Amino acid sequence: MNFDDTPQEAEFRATARAWISANAPKQYEDELRKSSLGRTALKSADILEVAKAWQKKKADAGWACLHWPKEYGGRGSSPIERVIWQQEEGPFGQLSRMFIIGHGMCGPTMMAFAREEHKRTYLPPLASGEKVWCQLFSEPAGGSDVAGLRTRAEKDGDDWVINGQKIWTSGAHYSDYGILLTRTDPTVPKHKGLTMFFLDMKSPGVEVRPIKQASGASDFNEVYFTNVRIPDHQRLGEVGDGWNVSLTTLMNERSAIGAAVSTGFPELFEYCSSLMLDDGPAIEDRAVRSKLANWAVKASGLKYTSMRAISALSKGERPGPENSIGKLVAGSMIQDVATYALDLQGASGVISGEDAELAGRFQAMLLRAPGTRVEGGTDEIMRNIIAERVLGLPGDIRVDKDVPFNKIPTKGRG
């Protein structure tokens, strides 16, 4: 048992470190390091521009999408090299957030299902950040039941005509392309009538509207489709096989988000280490210490769980199922942590924004936190996944399994 690199890993790490040290946009390092849930933007510059510039620089030097094949803009690296890169990239990795969907979900789906010519055309600019992609699956009527989507695709000559509405689309307003899951046959059970496409987000009939979140910010969009035409050669997978295609995408989403999610603990521990309460240092208050200790072991438990997965990668093995706990644990934990951080501030905890303690870091976290228990799979869906896929327990009883989609009820009452 050790935390040491193999000689090859050490060499790779040294090369990556040297390149990053010479090339990273260091002027933003401090700001990026201080970001936390609900507060990530750069004050001094447009984060999109900085991110695109950094991604392009990486791509030009062969450091973009490391695990992708070289012909599609990657480096052909091993999974462990990808992890080492992330470790070395450190706070600059925050700049990759706008590419996560494209690189983590759209890219792999294209790689698995698109025609060779499309792969060669679309993947390299996706890798280099010149083109940004989004994922168009969720719908207002769907929610956790992703396959309950209603956006229609109807064949018209060599094209498909799309009508409907998508929601929770990260980055749709700055995306160039998207992958889109549609219903092509509403007369068969819901999982069987779906088909996947990719499309140009600038196509006529696509309208993007930002969603204002409960926190006040707008990280997501609604996307409306009105008679949008997609040529059949942009279909991904067979007609009616969209659900299986989407599973490739969703698998990637859950593991990617799980790895990136934060617990708020380092921020809280740092805060408590210097905070004075009414009758002494917070860190010497037994109640504070007890809470911190309980969160500390969750945070370290998640950290070392992910180390176990990385070790598996390093040995060329497939990581076990234990990584599936990350999002579930961190999601509600960050909400509790933020709530407690405000509690420690007393009545003044209510103040948010620039006038607040730490410029409102924990207030922003509290307001953003409810989203963490929903996005990328609700807590309830995550528990189902653990129970079913890890523990082998039975699925929920599916009343809509053999029912034609258009016969499923859409309203619970009246």
Next chain:
Amino acid sequence: MNFDDTPQEAEFRATARAWISANAPKQYEDELRKSSLGRTALKSADILEVAKAWQKKKADAGWACLHWPKEYGGRGSSPIERVIWQQEEGPFGQLSRMFIIGHGMCGPTMMAFAREEHKRTYLPPLASGEKVWCQLFSEPAGGSDVAGLRTRAEKDGDDWVINGQKIWTSGAHYSDYGILLTRTDPTVPKHKGLTMFFLDMKSPGVEVRPIKQASGASDFNEVYFTNVRIPDHQRLGEVGDGWNVSLTTLMNERSAIGAAVSTGFPELFEYCSSLMLDDGPAIEDRAVRSKLANWAVKASGLKYTSMRAISALSKGERPGPENSIGKLVAGSMIQDVATYALDLQGASGVISGEDAELAGRFQAMLLRAPGTRVEGGTDEIMRNIIAERVLGLPGDIRVDKDVPFNKIPTKGRG
């Protein structure tokens, strides 16, 4: 809003208090007051004998089963008078535990469904404690799914012949009679093939075996039936209507147990008030205080919830649904409280029995506590009841609803 008695209530209370003061077995008061979950027996005497003597004395003076009609051994009192009696009876009420099933469940079921002659014969000695009754519903295969029971009753002339096994029968070994739920038709869906009886527990073919609990004690029994004969006139309700009959019984069970359940908080608060930890009084430790405060408001919340129900009774109203939370809250709370009490003792908390802190009060509580989350309806069943009956949410999907009982699978795997 006030906690005062009405003039009639005050008069009733004074009369009850005077009689109790003159007649209660005061020599056991201290021991009864110190009882807690997992530890209720008297050291100095056989609690069954003491309980029977007290019940008989009450019955002779008209203080038994207050809300029952006089002709069946009661006093014809109002619900609020019953509550006032319980308040005044105080620790001596612990002696009624062995009669709870008979008085709270069997009696009401007999009153609703037995023939008049049977009521006049059986109810007065049940009220006076001369005869003890038990309830025979649960079976190993049933659990939360009470209606899944398999004990067969087959008609043979004017008798029914009973074969099968019951479990979790409190006090079966000292009971004279029991009410028994059986399956009379296994070819119809499960709720429809049940029939209720009452029987003499001394009938040939009845065998009672104590169950040793996880705590080491034996509060419950298994009861085996081998060709036990019950005359048809001891049937309660129609053939096939047993489920409806049993609902009368179970409704009473849940409200009765909910009212009686304890949280462990008074014991913990008392303990912490004098406990010295390694660096000072427990009650001055912030972590201890925080935990105590959180439990304190649960305990007081339950107390005042039950006061609200009593107020409704006092006004002649039906109490609202809020009392249904009692068992759910108290069940897991007492387990947490006991666990924490041992934590406060450090390594020596592992010692149980007479050599332990407070003669092992909290150790006994810890070992008995898992039962509180199961008996009288598991936590999960209680949440279902609150969700469905109080909040009006849909029931679970019932896959066995229209299936003949003998076609329902009995084993989950191979």
Next chain:
Amino acid sequence: MNFDFSDDQKQLRDQARKFLTEKCSPKAVRVVLDGKAPYDKELWKGLAEMGFLGVAIPEEFGGAGAGHLELCVIAEEMGRANAPVPFSSTVYLAAEALLIAGSDAQKKKWLPAIASGEAIGTLALFEGKGNPAPNNVKLTAANGVLTGVKKPVPDGAIADFAVVAARIGSSGRDSDISLFLVDLKAGGVEVKSLTNLDPTRGQAEITFKDCKAEPLGAAGEGWSILTQVLDRAAVLCAFEQVGGSDRALEMGRDYALDRIAFGRQIGSFQAVKHMLADMYVSATLARSNSYYGAWALSTNAAELPEAAAAARISATQAFQHCAKNNIQVHGGMGFTWEFDCHMYYRRANAMALGLGSLSYWEDQLIDRMRKKNAA
């Protein structure tokens, strides 16, 4: 025993609910939420006309002369409606302080103005981080003028007057603190609005610069009066929190009944059912603790300090729990600005801090239970 509100009080509650359903729809709340008005003036006027602002103010001072139980049922409805008005600062804090310690002249000046909706009042206690404690009061009073900074002051930017806690000595005893009454429109103050978790209730920083002030209550009695004010406000806020909890629970329940996923009402999934059942449990515990607080408040019982702390803790927990899990029941939609869930989440988290933190009240509760046991 009658541990319940009377029929008259329940009728008043129904009346308040009906009024607020009409006058304080979520749409109306959003005007303030979106920063288009500092508070709902029309609603405030309506509340005055209904007699709700002065319900616990004696008739001689222009109120309805009902009592605190009546105020409790109205508070519950204010919480349920998430009303965007300075009710708690004016009615629970400022008016109660005047009722406890005001001179006849002070009462005559301000209480009728409160009841009629003409004056908004507040309590200026906090000075940045920390909970209610004499040591945290640094603002000084000398020669009838106040110098120092208070923040956050609830509804401070719209208040006409403030009850201000000030330091008059440095003995380290509670008697170092006195209360003062300040007419905020008379000059000597600088008021700055602060961004806060719940935009439907403003918070401000108020700087007192040689600001003229008149004493409220006897010199050195400030902390003792404040303790009483905070206990009363704890009970009244608890009712607001109970109302908010119930509303959040109802919203979740309704959504669970209406929303279909996987071909079923989502309320038929045990994960959702049981989450709602647990919310009901919290809300019920909070309600019962709050009723006890109401009894103690209305009878001025010796149990008030303990009852107030228990109500405060239980109601704070319930509202935070229900507001948070109401969002979870709603899933992604619950996290949109468009849905109303976040208004209750904001209010729940802001109210959890307003009179001092949960940790502070936990500590208070244990102190008070010990005192009762020792007595």
Next chain:
Amino acid sequence: MNFDFSDDQKQLRDQARKFLTEKCSPKAVRVVLDGKAPYDKELWKGLAEMGFLGVAIPEEFGGAGAGHLELCVIAEEMGRANAPVPFSSTVYLAAEALLIAGSDAQKKKWLPAIASGEAIGTLALFEGKGNPAPNNVKLTAANGVLTGVKKPVPDGAIADFAVVAARIGSSGRDSDISLFLVDLKAGGVEVKSLTNLDPTRGQAEITFKDCKAEPLGAAGEGWSILTQVLDRAAVLCAFEQVGGSDRALEMGRDYALDRIAFGRQIGSFQAVKHMLADMYVSATLARSNSYYGAWALSTNAAELPEAAAAARISATQAFQHCAKNNIQVHGGMGFTWEFDCHMYYRRANAMALGLGSLSYWEDQLIDRMRKKNAA
């Protein structure tokens, strides 16, 4: 990076599991549980023959000379099997104390006897209520004899020797404490068995009456040695707790798959599924924290104090959580003596206290994190 056990270590784990499945069935555990034997002598002998007792003892002292990682995987299996033998007291506490501080002669006398199963050892630290702290050690050492009472002493009634913490001064410093080695069969002690939560592991009260003892380690170094012993034991116990957690989770999972209620596997109800998912989460967090503890232990890293405390807390919580909810998944049957669920519940709650309480370790963790941050 290789943050995992090696293939050889995993093979050893499989071997231990196979051995314990055969030799330590629940039926065998019940012999001790029901008080028919103080511990499983046959199993103890078998463990010695397999080389498990001396796996971390150097070859020169009769052990296998493997290491602590090997001991960790065996500990996990001991926990999984709920083995009714004095493994933790002898191997984690007594043997580790000897390895850290024993003279060559002391090691030669006791370590081979431990490895061969001939000697059972223990640590006599506690004296009634309280957690590990120099001030709690009242038993005195003077002129080579010990006087005082220790309780609870794990496996004290069957132990052949004990490492005893004794007071040699009253300066109020850690250096007041020394360790001593006592041959419990040599007289001068009175041993009384104590009833305890987990009858599969005995606890005793030992009274030392002018009992001869030889120093273990330098005078005044007792507390420093003890701290190291407890940290190592915390990691090793964590592996037992992880093994127990996993077994309790498996039992619950299996029952949820087999048991039918309402015509369905009970594991198809979300209430049951999600309870099991949450148990998996706890068990996984505990395992990962324990792996880090194992790394720190095996490399004698500076991170050991922090890693040990984190492993201890996480594994204690997980085992209590899994053992408790395994009973809940089983419903009424889980609360019978006949089903094995309560054995794990008893063990989980006993282990939560053995090295000091959870609260104690929470406090330790924060102290140690602060020290690391300061460094």
